Amino acid sequence: MQFQHPELLYALFLLLIPIFIHLFQLRRFKQVDFTNVAFLKKVTIQTRKSSQLKKWITLLLRLLALACIIIAFAQPFTATKTALNTDKETVLYLDNSFSMQAKGTNGPLLNLSLIHI
Numbered sequence: 243m244q245f246q247h248p249e250l251l252y253a254l255f256l257l258l259i260p261i262f263i264h265l266f267q268l269r270r271f272k273q274v275d276f277t278n279v280a281f282l283k284k285v286t287i288q289t290r291k292s293s294q295l296k297k298w299i300t301l302l303l304r305l306l307a308l309a310c311i312i313i314a315f316a317q318p319f320t321a322t323k324t325a326l327n328t329d330k331e332t333v334l335y336l337d338n339s340f341s342m343q344a345k346g347t348n349g350p351l352l353n354l355s356l357i358h359i
Contacts, residue, residue, distance in 0.1 A: 260305060264297070
């Protein structure tokens with residue numbers, strides 16, 4: 243697989259930012275003792291575990307969505323083997339600027355460059 247714009251894949255490093263934010267959250271659970279009922283303690287433990295699982299799943303889905311968007315902008319494509327074996331192209335650029343109007347020893351430089359092609 244090849245990419246039309248492979249330089250956009252560097253944006254995948256930006257996916258580290260939400261991970262750092264998630265791991266180093268400044269909000270911590272504060273423990274508040276309001277009763278000594280064991281049932282209420284069990285309920286809070288279960289909800290805390292399920293909320294942590296939901297947070298991890300949400301984080302992973304967001305990272306997956308962002309990675310898919312970045313890869314889509316990089317425009318992946320697959321090339322056939324014959325497309326990779328094409329002949330090299332030669333591109334000729336003629337400079338018709340004011341500096342090429344200068345006279346050389348054998349005439350104008352633009353005419354000399356056209357003769358050597």
